[in-house]
Amino acid sequence: MRRLRLRYQLAGSTHRGAVRDHNEDAIDWVAAEQWALAVVADGIGGYNGGALASSLCVERFVADIEQRLSGVDVATWTPAQMQTSLRAAGQGVNRQLKREQRRQVQFGRMGTTLVAGLAWGDYLCVIHAGDSRCYRLRRRQLAMLTRDHTYVAELAARGELDDQALRAHPLRHVLTRSLGRREPFEFAVSTRRVEAGDIYLFCSDGLSNCLAPAVLKRLLGGVDRPAAIAAGLIDAAQSRARDNISAVVMAF
Template sequence: MRVLSFSEKGCIRKNNEDSFLVLPGEGLYAVADGMGGHRAGEVASSTALHVLEKEVLKLVGLEDQALEEGLSKAFSQANQVIYESSTSDPENAGMGTTLTVLLVRSTAVAIAHVGDSRAYLWRDEMLTSLTMDHSLVGELVRLGEISLEEAEKHPQRHVLMRAVGADPEVEVDCRSIRLQTGDVFLLCTDGFSNMISNQELAQEFLEPDSWEVRFERLRQLTLERGAPDNFTALCCILD
């Protein structure tokens, strides 16, 4: 798996509350977008990935359902650590984080997800969303109350319904898919996905340039559009 990445504070924010993790030896790839006052967002996202890095060692040799269950337990452990910190340390009050994870095995990949950071699959020149946003607007879309186009401009599109560390317990979405040669996975925080539409992603991925060139163009486009939020993306390429 070849991995390209960037993580930037953007054009307005003073610090970067996003974090990402690339552990090729364990087949682990993750992005997290923290939230909270002062620098609590940074604490939440980095803590989630630190716990995940330790917990992944317990998942060696697991496959399929057992692997998904192990990933959910790792999320629960991260949730507990962050929640306890947020309720015991006034500086970390109210903190939480999104967390979107790929765990790659020889023939399959498990995806685990909480929040509105996203995972996509590029396969056979088609882009597929592997995650659903756990946001107020995402729920309104699922209920058919607003359209995808309306969701992109909705004033409450940043309101999360689920986050790691926000509550004593967390519900984790998990799924597994079989790998195919040429698969490309994209993990990103909402600072990126709010600036680049799915259609624009697919159009860029169809360009004949190298993945490095395509990925850099997406980074530059995010900045050109004002990048009002931190933005992070990982492009995981199965050669």
């Protein structure tokens, strides 16, 4: 049996930003005895539709994971088992969103992004769809662990756009994947080992678009408490954020 080696702390914060009068982001986090979960969702589909989609996404995803891991010796789980559970929870979210679209026709176009990380033992499994992101700060080096599911990100991956052109592209916000679109849904899922001292940031694009990587790196490494880190990120972004801004921080 693999022993539980690393401990974790979590905290998060969300804000409507400087321009919008409502918040379509939703966040949550759970610190259980053997595992920890961070979740961020960014709603799509108008004032009520986006907020409904993101809140349903987070509530359903967290409840599903809690049910799957309740009473289980998670320390014995393999990365493949955890990836299967996260995918199943995500598919459950997508089915619920499709049911709500059929039940409430005014929300027929609602959807949401999702980025979530589940830590257990010395592993972290990340699942995502859309342009909400996961970053890691390790030994003063910042890395983005997810790749945006956007039209321009696909162009960049094929070498058709450089970073400067990507940031200025008029279609840079067009998503190629978001929950609520189709069934079954294809998620991006990855697992990596964590190290003591790692800090992980799960955020909506409102935050990552507002704060440059150098600023994210400085704020993530500036204090050692996730609550203070999350508050600092939101404080740095909210005065000029044109979108909702959300951050959940997981520290080891």
